[in-house]
Structures are given as C-alpha cells and as structure tokens.
Amino acid sequence: MKVSLFATCLTDTFLPRVGVAMVRLLRHLGCEVDFPRGQTCCGQPQFNSGFHGEALDLAAGLIEALAASDVVVSPSASCVAMICEYYEQLFSEEAEMLAKARALAGKTHEVSDFLTGILQADFSTLPLRAAGKVTYHFACHGRGLGLEAETTVDLIQKIDGIEYVPLANQEQCCGFGGTFAVKMAPISDGLVADKVACIVATGADTVVVNDGGCWINIAGYCHRQGIAVRFVHIVELLAEALGLMEPAAEGRA
Amino acid sequence: MIHPGHDYPQAIAKALDDASLQKILATYLPQRCERTRQGVEALGDPEAFRDLAKQIKDYSIAHLDEMLEELAEQFEARGGVVHWARDAAEARQVITDIARQHGCRRCIKTKSMVTEEIELNPALEAAGVVALETDLGEFIVQLAEDRPSHIVTPMIHITRQKVGRLFQEKLGADYTESPEALTQIARRYLRDKFQQADLGITGANFAVAQTGTLCLITNEGNGRMVTALPRVHIALMGMEKVIPRTVDLAVMLKLFTRSAMGSPITVYTNLITGPRQPGQLDGPEHLHLVLLDNGRSRLLSGPYADTLDCLRCGACLNVCPVYRKIGGHAYGSVYTGPIGVAVTPVLMPEDPATQVMPDLCTLCGACLEACPVKIDIPRNLIGLRQESVAKKKVPWVYRLLMPTWAWFYRRPGRYRFSQRWGRRLLCLLARKGWVRWLPGLGAKWTASRDLPLPASKTFSDLWDESDGTLT
Numbered sequence: 001m002k003v004s005l006f007a008t009c010l011t012d013t014f015l016p017r018v019g020v021a022m023v024r025l026l027r028h029l030g031c032e033v034d035f036p037r038g039q040t041c042c043g044q045p046q047f048n049s050g051f052h053g054e055a056l057d058l059a060a061g062l063i064e065a066l067a068a069s070d071v072v073v074s075p076s077a078s079c080v081a082m083i084c085e086y087y088e089q090l091f092s093e094e095a096e097m098l099a100k101a102r103a104l105a106g107k108t109h110e111v112s113d114f115l116t117g118i119l120q121a122d123f124s125t126l127p128l129r130a131a132g133k134v135t136y137h138f139a140c141h142g143r144g145l146g147l148e149a150e151t152t153v154d155l156i157q158k159i160d161g162i163e164y165v166p167l168a169n170q171e172q173c174c175g176f177g178g179t180f181a182v183k184m185a186p187i188s189d190g191l192v193a194d195k196v197a198c199i200v201a202t203g204a205d206t207v208v209v210n211d212g213g214c215w216i217n218i219a220g221y222c223h224r225q226g227i228a229v230r231f232v233h234i235v236e237l238l239a240e241a242l243g244l245m246e247p248a249a250e251g252r253a
Numbered sequence: 254m255i256h257p258g259h260d261y262p263q264a265i266a267k268a269l270d271d272a273s274l275q276k277i278l279a280t281y282l283p284q285r286c287e288r289t290r291q292g293v294e295a296l297g298d299p300e301a302f303r304d305l306a307k308q309i310k311d312y313s314i315a316h317l318d319e320m321l322e323e324l325a326e327q328f329e330a331r332g333g334v335v336h337w338a339r340d341a342a343e344a345r346q347v348i349t350d351i352a353r354q355h356g357c358r359r360c361i362k363t364k365s366m367v368t369e370e371i372e373l374n375p376a377l378e379a380a381g382v383v384a385l386e387t388d389l390g391e392f393i394v395q396l397a398e399d400r401p402s403h404i405v406t407p408m409i410h411i412t413r414q415k416v417g418r419l420f421q422e423k424l425g426a427d428y429t430e431s432p433e434a435l436t437q438i439a440r441r442y443l444r445d446k447f448q449q450a451d452l453g454i455t456g457a458n459f460a461v462a463q464t465g466t467l468c469l470i471t472n473e474g475n476g477r478m479v480t481a482l483p484r485v486h487i488a489l490m491g492m493e494k495v496i497p498r499t500v501d502l503a504v505m506l507k508l509f510t511r512s513a514m515g516s517p518i519t520v521y522t523n524l525i526t527g528p529r530q531p532g533q534l535d536g537p538e539h540l541h542l543v544l545l546d547n548g549r550s551r552l553l554s555g556p557y558a559d560t561l562d563c564l565r566c567g568a569c570l571n572v573c574p575v576y577r578k579i580g581g582h583a584y585g586s587v588y589t590g591p592i593g594v595a596v597t598p599v600l601m602p603e604d605p606a607t608q609v610m611p612d613l614c615t616l617c618g619a620c621l622e623a624c625p626v627k628i629d630i631p632r633n634l635i636g637l638r639q640e641s642v643a644k645k646k647v648p649w650v651y652r653l654l655m656p657t658w659a660w661f662y663r664r665p666g667r668y669r670f671s672q673r674w675g676r677r678l679l680c681l682l683a684r685k686g687w688v689r690w691l692p693g694l695g696a697k698w699t700a701s702r703d704l705p706l707p708a709s710k711t712f713s714d715l716w717d718e719s720d721g722t723l724t
Contacts, residue, residue: 007712009662013672014705016712023723035716040668046659048616049651050638054659061663089632140617169283173574177615179651184612185697186262190269190578191615192702194279220702223687 001119002032004069006062006108008076009041010212017248018075018212021239022111026073028244029121038065044082047090048178056090063087063100071118072108075233076211078141080110085144110142112151112210112234128159128241135164135204137195137218138171139211152234156208159241165202169194176217192221199229206230208237254341254370254597255606256400259585268579274410278577281409286571288515289623295517296507306508307626309501310562313493317553320462320495321544327465331527333540340547341371347543348373348454348487349380355485355539357382357452363471363479364388365456366404366565367491367545369587373454384454385446387475389439396423402581402589405513405567410580443475453479453537457490458564459505460542463498466526467542470510470519477521486528486537492544493553493561505564512625513566548600557633560596562626569620569630575613584613591620591630598637608646611637650694669713676707 003026007019023033043058062083066072074080087101115121134156138149149170156164175181175191182188195218199207209215209231219231232240240247268274293299313320325335336351338344352360360382362368374395377384386395390408394401396419401407408416413430420426426438455476459468467488469476480486496505510516529536552561570576570590581589585606586597594614598607611634620630641647661671682688687703690696698704715723 009668012712013707016708016710016715019712020715020723035713035721037713038665040665041662043659046655048635048638049655050635050640050642050647051655051659052639052642054656057663058659086635140615140619143618143622171619172577173615173617173619175574175615177617180612180615182694182697184265184575185700186265186269187575187578187613188615189701191574194578216705217702220687220698220704223703223705224689224701 001030001071002034003071003073003114004066005033005035006039006042006066006072006074006079007035008074008079008212010216011075014216015212015233017245018233018236021233021236021245022073022075024244025115025235025239025242028239028242029115029119031119034069036065036069040065042079042082043090044078045178047082047086052090059083059087059090059101060097063097063104066104066108067100070107071114072104073111073114074108075111075235076141076213077110077139077145077147078211078213080108081141081144083108110145110147110210112155113145113147116151116155123155123158123238126158126242128238129161129243130159130237130241130247131161132206133163133165133202133204134206134208134237135167135199135202136170136208137167137174137199137214139209139214140171140173141211143171152208152210155234155238159237162241165204167202167207168198174214174218176213178213181217188217192217196221196225196227200227204229206232206237208232208234210234254372254587254601255604256582256585259606261583261585261606261609264583264585265579268583271580273412274580275578277410277412278580282571282577285514286623289512289568289571290515292511292515292517293508293625296511302504302508303625303627305504307562309496309504310564310626311559313496314553314558314561317492317495320497321492323462324460324465324495325542325544327462328460328527328542329465331465332530333465333527333542336541336543338543338545338547341545344371344489344543344545344547345373345376348489349376349382351485351487351539351541352377352380352382352452355452357483357485359446359450360384360452360454361387361446361450361475361479361483362391362453363455363469363476364391364401364407365454365489366401366587367456367489368454369401370547371489371545373489382452385443385450387443387447387473387479388471389436389473389475392439392443393419396420400582401587403567403570404565404589404592405570410582447475447478447482450479450483451485453483453486455479455486455488457488457494457542458509459502460490460495461497461499461502462495464526466499466502466524468502468506469523469525470506470521471523472520474521476523480523480525480537481535484537485539485541486525487541487543488525489543489545491549492546493549493563508625509564509566512564512568512623551602552596552599555599556636557595557599559628560592560599560630560633562628563592563596564625565592566625568623568625569628572619572623574615574617574619579613584610586610592628595628595630595633595637608641611641654694669711672707672711676709679704679706
C-alpha cells in the first residue's frame with residue numbers, strides 16, 4: 001500500500017523520532033511511504049481559538065500539499081480530527097475547496113487506527129519484545145474519531161516482556177487544550193498535576209501518549225517536578241519492540 | 254442568571270484552593286460517571302436510544318411553534334391556564350400576579366433551574382410570599398444562603414459535616430453527620446410546611462404536547478407533595494422542554510435517569526394532566542403553566558440550536574475535566590459546566606462574563622460523548638470563540654499572535670524559517686534541552702512546566718538528509 005505521511009507541525013518540530021518510528025514501522029509492514037514536502041500545519045490552534053480565516057488559509061495549504069496522495073497517515077489524532085471533522089465546516093461556503101476537503105478527509109487516518117483497522121496488521125504474529133512497566137494516557141481527540149483506548153492497549157499488551165498497568169482516569173483530559181493551557185493556566189496546572197499523580201501511582205517507567213500536545217504538557221510538567229518517566233508514541237514502542245530502533249531515554253531523536 | 258460581579262480568576266483560584274471541594278469532586282464525580290456509564294450500557298443499544306432521543310428533541314425544536322400551540326390547547330382543555338413569558342421580568346410578574354390573585358402567602362418549591370434563571374425567589378419575597386425549597390439539596394442551599402453548584406445535585410459542594418452544623422444552627426437540631434439522620438431532620442421540618450403551603454411552584458422535566466401533560470421526576474417525593482397539596486400549582490418551563498407524544502416520554506425518561514444518576518427510574522415520576530378533576534381526591538384547584546422564552550428564540554434561530562435539546566441531566570458536568578477541577582460556582586452562571594458555557598453566552602450576550610465562558614473548556618469532547626442527545630458542545634464553543642474574534646473581543650496579544658503564527662506556517666519556506674529561528678531563540682533560555690522560564694504569555698506555561706526545546710533536527714531535516722530512507 002502506498003501511504004503519505006502527514007507528520008504534523010508538533011511531531012516535525014519536537015518529536016521527529018515519532019515520525020521516524022512511524023515510517024520504519026509502516027515500511028516494515030510492507031507499505032511504501034512518502035512525505036509530501038509542501039505540508040506544514042492543519043490550522044487547529046487557530047481554528048480552536050476562533051481565528052477561522054487564518055485556519056482556512058492553513059487548511060487550504062495542507063489540502064494542496066496532500067492532494068496527490070492516495071492514503072494519508074498521521075501520528076496525531078487531533079490533527080486528523082481537524083481534517084475529518086472540521087474542514088467541512090471551514091470550507092462550507094466554497095464548493096470547490098469543500099470537495100477537495102472532503103476528499104482529504106476520506107483518505108486520512110490516525111496511525112493506530114490505520115495499523116489495526118485498515119492495514120489490519122496482525123501484531124500477534126510479529127516478534128515484539130521489550131522490557132519495562134508501561135501505562136497509557138488516552139488523548140482526548142481520539143474520541144471524536146471514534147478511536148478507543150483498547151486499540152492501543154491491545155498493541156501494548158502484544159509486546160512480550162512488557163508489564164502493562166492501567167492508568168486511573170485514563171480518558172480524563174490532561175489539561176493541555178491548546179491555548180487553554182495559557183488562558184486558563186491555573187485550571188490546566190491542576191489537571192496536569194492530577195494526570196501526573198495518576199501516572200506516578202501506576203509505578204510505570206514508560207507512558208504511551210499518542211499526541212504531541214498531551215506530551216508537551218505532561219512531559220513538561222514531569223520534567224519540572226523531577227519525575228523521571230519516559231514518554232513514547234505507540235509507534236515508537238512498536239518500532240523499538242521490533243528492533244527497528246534502539247530504545248531512547250526520551251521520545252526524541 | 255449570571256452572578257453579579259463575578260471575578261473569574263478569583264473564583265477559580267478559590268475553587269482550586271478549596272481542599273474540601275477538590276476532594277468531593279475527585280471522589281464523587283468519577284464514581285457517578287461509572288454508575289451512569291453502566292446505567293446507559295444496560296439499555297442494550299445505548300446508541301440507538303441516543304439517536305432516537307436526539308430525533309425526538311430535534312423534531313420538537315424544529316416544530317416548536319406547532320407543538321407549543323398543541324400543548325397549550327390540550328393543557329387548557331383539561332382546565333389549566335397557560336401564560337407566555339417573553340423574558341425573566343415578565344415571568345416573575347406573571348407568577349407573582351397569580352400568587353396575588355389567589356391570595357397565596359406560603360409557597361413550596363421543587364428544584365427548578367429555570368426558577369433560578371429568572372431569580373424568582375427574591376421577587377416572591379418582595380410580593381409577600383415566603384418560598385421554601387423542598388428538594389433536600391436546594392433546601393440546604395437555601396438554608397445556607399448559598400447557590401446551587403450542580404444542575405442535578407445542587408449541594409454536591411457541601412459536606413455532611415457542614416449540613417450537620419447548619420441544621421444545628423438554623424433548625425435547632427442536635428448535631429449529626431449521618432445522612433439518614435440529617436434526611437429525617439429535614440423531612441420532619443418540611444412535613445408541616447408541605448401541609449401549610451397554599452402555593453406550589455415547580456419546573457417541569459418534560460411537557461407532552463399530545464395530552465397537555467407535565468412530567469416531573471424526583472427521588473424524594475417532594476414533587477408529589479408540592480403538586481398535590483397546595484391549592485395552586487404554577488409550573489415554569491423553558492419553552493424548549495415540550496415533546497410530541499406520551500410514547501416519546503418513555504424514551505426520554507429511560508435515557509434521562511440513567512444519564513443523570515445511573516438509575517433505571519427515579520423513585521417518583523409525576524404525570525400531571527390538569528388540576529384536580531371532579532371526584533379526584535387531591536391535586537390543586539388551579540394549575541398554571543408559564544412558558545418561558547428569555548433568549549431561547551435567539552438560540553432557536555442561530556447555529557447553536559442543538560443546545561435546546563438539553564434535558565438538564567448533568568451528564569456533561571460529571572465528565573467535564575474543567576468542572577471536575579473548579580466545581581459549579583466558579584462558572585458564575587446558574588447553568589454551569591459544559592452546557593452552561595454553551596447556552597449562557599447566547600441567552601445573555603451583553604454580559605461581559607459570557608466572553609470568558611467559552612474558554613472554560615479544553616475541547617476534550619467528553620461532554621459530547623456523555624450527552625444523551627448528542628449536543629456538540631465543543632463545536633458550539635468554537636463557534637462562540639469565533640464570534641468573539643470577529644467582534645474583536647479577544648485580547649490583543651492573541652489577535653497579534655494567531656495571525657502571525659499562521660502567516661509563518663502558511664508556506665513551507667517561512668515555516669522552516671520560524672522553526673530554525675524559534676529554536677535559536679529558545680536555546681538562549683534553555684538548559685540541557687529544556688526551557689524553565691518564558692516571558693509574557695509563555696510565563697503562564699513555565700509557571701508549573703518546563704518547555705522542551707525543539708529537536709536539533711526536525712523530522713523534515715532527517716528525511717531530507719537521508720533522502721527519505723530514514724536509516
């Protein structure tokens with residue numbers, strides 16, 4: 001299968017290792033992967049704060065950059081949700097762009113959904129080995145796409161040698177919410193503190209977080225508090241477990 | 254509707270510092286959510302129920318004028334009187350006029366958010382009518398001269414120790430912390446009041462157009478007492494609460510009680526059709542229904558009409574991470590939580606507090622997932638935020654930041670430029686790959702978190718350098 005990578009601006013800038021893991025994993029599973037270089041950002045931060053003109057501009061750029069792709073796969077559910085749920089609204093008044101937006105929405109997938117739902121890779125037949133105690137934070141935007149925590153939990157549990165520990169309040173928001181973290185900083189601080197307390201309570205050394213926004217928030221808080229926990233995207237954990245990359249101290253190249 | 258002079262930063266800080274409140278929210282809400290989740294799952298096909306309920310409500314809202322006419326016709330055919338109140342002031346006037354007309358002085362009330370919305374109790378008092386709340390939670394809130402903090406369980410923020418002290422102080426009871434004993438104290442006190450009252454005021458959970466029936470559900474039986482004992486009963490209802498047929502009520506009730514508290518049914522379900530009829534043993538001599546607009550027609554004609562589907566079950570409050578952190582009072586409105594911040598800005602657009610409300614949300618979508626009628630609150634809040642931007646009511650720093658950011662990100666060349674130079678600037682502030690302090694808006698981030706440095710090589714760099722092989 002030929003797929004194009006939509007890396008997302010957060011992954012490109014802060015978490016390139018997630019991109020590397022994803023590409024290596026997809027290629028290992030038999031996909032041809034390209035990376036359309038015209039891509040930048042889906043426009044979500046602008047859209048969520050009400051700057052729809054600016055969001056529309058960025059969205060138009062992304063639609064153009066990915067126009068030639070058959071299938072688009074992204075590591076971030078929130079960016080995929082932006083494309084699949086909100087581009088329709090952004091372009092509702094422009095028939096031509098609306099058609100293109102719908103076309104993009106129809107072919108774009110979040111990576112865990114792509115691996116299990118579309119590629120239907122059978123991970124139970126692959127030699128997945130790793131060590132450590134792992135827990136999982138369900139990033140909010142998965143909801144809108146109909147993603148379920150079980151999908152990633154299943155993948156984690158297929159890795160031999162991993163001890164999976166469920167996270168209390170797994171699906172509760174970590175408090176990032178984009179500009180919310182700054183606009184409502186005291187509430188955001190309270191929420192991230194609660195999330196980290198739940199993480200610490202699991203005793204896990206590794207937390208799977210499939211979203212750059214959640215990561216920047218939770219990892220940033222942990223670092224300030226001196227809590228030494230490793231954060232990875234599920235594709236990184238799988239790539240490491242398959243020997244496609246060395247386990248790293250932090251989820252970054 | 255909105256608490257006068259509400260100071261958001263202060264109210265939020267107070268809530269976050271309130272250890273008792275934090276403990277209550279962290280303990281009870283996840284438990285309640287688990288119960289409601291199980292209750293809704295037990296329906297067998299919860300999605301089918303939600304879709305059906307949404308259809309019923311959407312139909313009702315789309316045909317609101319016809320349905321209200323049918324409701325009024327049926328209601329009056331059975332001896333009730335219907336009044337139409339354009340706004341809160343008119344509703345207060347109508348209700349106090351009815352009380353005066355019938356010479357009522359002692360009023361008992363069930364829990365009704367809409368009576369809070371129109372600030373009814375002070376108006377009754379000014380008209381010489383003593384109004385007593387009979388829902389246990391509202392009774393306690395009233396005794397404490399406090400405000401409700403949750404749509405369904407108004408006193409969730411009050412501990413039983415506090416109730417014990419309150420009953421001791423205000424009712425002369427012996428101090429106890431036992432919920433059973435406290436309930437018995439309230440019961441004995443309220444018993445007399447039920448019998449002495451000459452006016453009962455309620456809201457209505459639903460009104461059925463087909464038969465002119467009001468549906469009122471309670472767990473405590475106060476609904477029964479308030480609507481059967483006094484000689485006058487006035488029901489105040491938001492006009493959006495009407496549904497077409499009795500059979501639709503079955504769907505709504507099943508979903509409502511499970512979504513609210515996880516129960517298959519409440520202890521009491523009252524179906525009120527007309528005042529006391531000849532030969533009946535109880536019921537009021539006079540039954541009045543006041544239908545309230547108060548901005549709902551503005552909602553009806555706008556892009557947020559789906560919020561009129563709201564059943565007031567409180568499910569969205571229970572799952573909301575923001576509500577779980579700050580509780581109900583900090584929202585500053587009678588309607589709190591997700592539904593509160595979605596409707597209040599449309600019902601009261603001129604109040605400055607409504608500028609802040611749509612920001613009390615992380616857009617996590619838990620509310621939409623929990624809502625029995627699938628109201629897309631996140632989408633509505635984004636719409637409200639867009640309106641604020643269009644009206645230039647957003648602080649200048651965002652009006653500068655967002656377009657500038659978008660300008661840089663619009664083209665790959667500029668985007669890469671901003672990545673490189675952004676990193677170089679942050680490097681000046683960073684130690685060992687992390688930034689501990691940022692100026693301006695950034696300081697709000699770094700108050701409790703570090704910011705990681707962008708990677709020294711972006712993913713795009715790695716791709717280019719390896720010709721896409723990434724080996």
